[in-house]
Amino acid sequence: MRILIIEPDRKLATVLEKSFKQAGFAVQLAHDGQTAVSKADDQRPNAVLCELALPGQNGVAFLQEFRSYQDWLDVPVFVYSQIPCEDTGLSARGWHKLGVHKYLYKPTTRLKDLHYAINQSLTNYETA
């Protein structure tokens, strides 16, 4: 299982990379949207974990671009963000349209909960 992690905070990115590798994932790491697109182009990820506060292009714009590519339409996306969901201005329907499976708020989501949410969501997605 390959996960593309888009995390601008380099220290946190390293923590996420290490924890997902320990959990058995192959990890692709990007610190901004453009690098993420080129990494996904190199090797198609099975899932994407994305912060919304990205340098240059914000996370929603990145997700819109990501979804505009036919090849990646069915790649599950998980938002793991510093921004509370209610502050984004997007409704549940809006996130659903962007193919976001789960919105996880960083300050309250521990790594083990993050792994659990992603594994459970991916299992349900594959069996559906």
Add this chain to the structure above:
Amino acid sequence: MTAEGFSDTTVRALAHELKYPLVEIARHAELIADKQAAGEIQSTAEQTLRLIDSYLLCAQAEYGQLALEPVTAGSALYDVSMRLRNIEMPIVIDDRAHAPVMTHSGALTACLELCARTLVSSVGVTSVRLKSFNDRSGRIGIGVLVDANIQQDDFTQAIMRAGKSHMPLARVASRGQVSLTVADTLSKAIGSSLQVKKLGKLHGFITYLPKSEQMALF
């Protein structure tokens, strides 16, 4: 932009900025081999993160930006218990109301958490009870009670001085004074106010909220 406006914007931006290093600390702690030390670091960082979120909610509340919605008392109490899981003492949920209230979920849970932490840091309590009940006027009381023999006057003074003093619980608390003021502001933002309550041998803070007729139909 006025000086006051600039100050508010800066403080809010600073609060958001502080979340970055704290998330780094909290998540990094999860990878440390010494689980006990890691747990301590993690819980301190997470508690600080929630404190920052409470202050941000408080700032939003002062601009009247909190939208009320139906929330069941039981789920609010459960959320508070999860936020308090690092206090290392029994937390009892006593949901007698079994009903939805009109509130802002984040503000209510933050308010109750701040009250509980202030009480825990104030006196030597051995357990925390999170309680909801129906009162005679048809509202629902939700609050935090502790098993400590605290003078009623301490709390009365604290509430009277909340928002006016930096140390409303000065006689009993070494910390958490600002927290109580924030809790009181959040309580007001959801259409209530913190009240001192003595139920049997327990003392604490209760906020009274209107029932949600909308959700009660279901």
